[in-house]
Amino acid sequence: MNRLGRLIHSLYARIALVYLTSLLLLSVATAWIAISQFNQLGREFQQRMEIDLAANLARVMQEPLRQGANSPAARQAARHITSINSSLSLYLLDENGRVVADYAQPSCGTADAVDVRTLETLLGDSPMLPVMTISPCSHQAGVFSVARIHYGPTGEPGYLYADLNNAAQTSTFAMLRTSSITRTLVFSGLIALLVSGAIGLIWFGLLTRRFSALIATVRRFSKGDYSQRAAPLRDDEIGHLARAFNDMAGTIDAQIQAMRETDRQRRELIANLSHDFRTPLTSLRGYAERLLDSEPISSRERSRSIQAIMDNADRLTRLSQQLSTLSRLDAYDQPLQLAPFSLAELAHDIVGKFQHQAREAGVTLSIDCEPSLAWVSADLGLIDRVLSNLIDNALHATDSGGSVRLTARAEARGVKVTISDDGAGIAAEEVPLITQRFYRTASSRAQCEGSGLGLSIVREICERHDAPLQIRSQPGKGTEVSVVLAYA
Numbered sequence: 075m076n077r078l079g080r081l082i083h084s085l086y087a088r089i090a091l092v093y094l095t096s097l098l099l100l101s102v103a104t105a106w107i108a109i110s111q112f113n114q115l116g117r118e119f120q121q122r123m124e125i126d127l128a129a130n131l132a133r134v135m136q137e138p139l140r141q142g143a144n145s146p147a148a149r150q151a152a153r154h155i156t157s158i159n160s161s162l163s164l165y166l167l168d169e170n171g172r173v174v175a176d177y178a179q180p181s182c183g184t185a186d187a188v189d190v191r192t193l194e195t196l197l198g199d200s201p202m203l204p205v206m207t208i209s210p211c212s213h214q215a216g217v218f219s220v221a222r223i224h225y226g227p228t229g230e231p232g233y234l235y236a237d238l239n240n241a242a243q244t245s246t247f248a249m250l251r252t253s254s255i256t257r258t259l260v261f262s263g264l265i266a267l268l269v270s271g272a273i274g275l276i277w278f279g280l281l282t283r284r285f286s287a288l289i290a291t292v293r294r295f296s297k298g299d300y301s302q303r304a305a306p307l308r309d310d311e312i313g314h315l316a317r318a319f320n321d322m323a324g325t326i327d328a329q330i331q332a333m334r335e336t337d338r339q340r341r342e343l344i345a346n347l348s349h350d351f352r353t354p355l356t357s358l359r360g361y362a363e364r365l366l367d368s369e370p371i372s373s374r375e376r377s378r379s380i381q382a383i384m385d386n387a388d389r390l391t392r393l394s395q396q397l398s399t400l401s402r403l404d405a406y407d408q409p410l411q412l413a414p415f416s417l418a419e420l421a422h423d424i425v426g427k428f429q430h431q432a433r434e435a436g437v438t439l440s441i442d443c444e445p446s447l448a449w450v451s452a453d454l455g456l457i458d459r460v461l462s463n464l465i466d467n468a469l470h471a472t473d474s475g476g477s478v479r480l481t482a483r484a485e486a487r488g489v490k491v492t493i494s495d496d497g498a499g500i501a502a503e504e505v506p507l508i509t510q511r512f513y514r515t516a517s518s519r520a521q522c523e524g525s526g527l528g529l530s531i532v533r534e535i536c537e538r539h540d541a542p543l544q545i546r547s548q549p550g551k552g553t554e555v556s557v558v559l560a561y562a
């Protein structure tokens with residue numbers, strides 16, 4: 075669409091068209107009302123000024139009319155009057171309003187009649203002016219003056235009717251042409267029309283320009299510039315629209331950032347995983363090759379190689395278990411399998427399972443938990459993961475001769491489980507980081523073990539149970555990790 079086409083179809087053009095049309099219609103209506111009221115005012119003025127005219131003429135005509143309506147004396151008197159005012163038309167009407175004598179110049183006969191009710195209205199007490207009637211000859215409603223009169227030798231009652239209508243002076247068109255007031259009114263009306271039209275067009279232009287600016291912002295946003303925001307200058311509908319757009323843009327922007335972050339995390343996860351799988355696989359292959367070697371090896375070295383192969387296989391198994399837990403946690407549509415169970419029983423089982431590992435490491439693993447402890451409501455399989463991970467971490471962090479303890483206590487909100495150790499501890503700045511995926515402390519990185527997934531899984535499981543994880547640690551003194559599980 076070209077520029078002109080766009081302009082014609084624009085909101086501006088439509089608003090301007092509706093505005094100008096209604097302005098024009100309003101002006102025409104106002105002018106029409108004003109002119110017709112002026113006309114009416116002119117008639118009223120004329121009738122008010124000459125209301126006694128017929129009565130005055132009746133005094134002059136009374137005597138000649140005694141001799142008859144069309145008597146030479148009556149016609150003579152009427153001619154005398156109309157010679158003074160040539161625009162005056164005089165008629166003698168009977169009591170029913172029928173024309174008895176027509177003294178108008180030129181005469182138009184005696185066939186017509188005038189509505190007596192209008193005559194009586196004007197003759198009544200304080201009539202509402204102008205009183206108009208259809209006058210004889212002209213067949214047009216107009217103002218008049220009337221007086222009661224008796225005519226003929228028998229003194230018949232009738233009316234002397236003076237037609238005050240002067241078509242040439244009272245028509246709208248004539249007024250337009252000849253009245254300076256009307257001219258000034260029309261002229262100032264036209265100027266007012268032009269000025270208000272121009273002001274309206276400029277104002278609509280400013281209004282639609284704000285719309286156009288908003289549209290341009292939305293277009294830039296839709297083309298991928300997510301930083302675009304509208305300026306909600308005023309507190310009107312356009313301002314509200316701009317604010318609503320900004321809110322929407324903010325939400326979309328945040329969602330895109332979140333998607334990018336998820337994407338980055340996913341790529342990082344794949345990179346970390348391939349590394350975590352490659353290390354044990356390479357070492358597995360190395361030990362297997364040594365066993366296959368043609369050169370004979372001592373039975374001690376042989377059993378060391380087999381032990382290393384088993385350790386690496388264990389590491390891979392642990393990794394794949396962690397991955398399956400992670401994917402289960404990521405699938406948010408999978409609900410937790412909440413069920414009531416005895417936490418005391420679970421804790422004793424897990425501690426028993428880790429006793430062998432603790433003995434090997436020379437660490438005392440103990441449990442402080444009443445068997446009568448109230449049951450909790452949670453996902454048994456996932457809570458097993460949480461406690462196993464926490465005990466495993468504590469055992470890894472504790473040197474030979476140290477101790478690890480699981481404590482479970484009933485509290486107001488639920489059962490609080492704490493796993494404490496007197497091991498290496500964690501530096502204060504690392505405490506908020508260790509629950510992130512793949513984060514490993516500097517010392518753990520140096521030992522080249524672990525994947526850094528364990529605590530992130532623990533945190534996610536606890537969050538899904540609405541049971542935030544609390545970690546307190548002092549480097550060199552030990553660590554305490556606790557979580558409160560709701561009662562069943």
Ligand SMILES: Nc1ncnc2c1ncn2[C@@H]1O[C@H](COP(=O)(O)OP(=O)(O)O)[C@@H](O)[C@H]1O
Nearest residue numbers: 467471508514515518524525526527528529553
């Ligand atoms: N009780 C603890 N004492 C000291 N360091 C700990 C303790 N628990 C976890 N960490 C450290 O926090 C980091 C993250 O732990 P985790 O997510 O379980 O990773 P990993 O799978 O490597 O064990 C690890 O580097 C680990 O050394």
Ligand SMILES: [Mg+2]
Nearest residue numbers: 467524528529
């Ligand atoms: Mg761990």
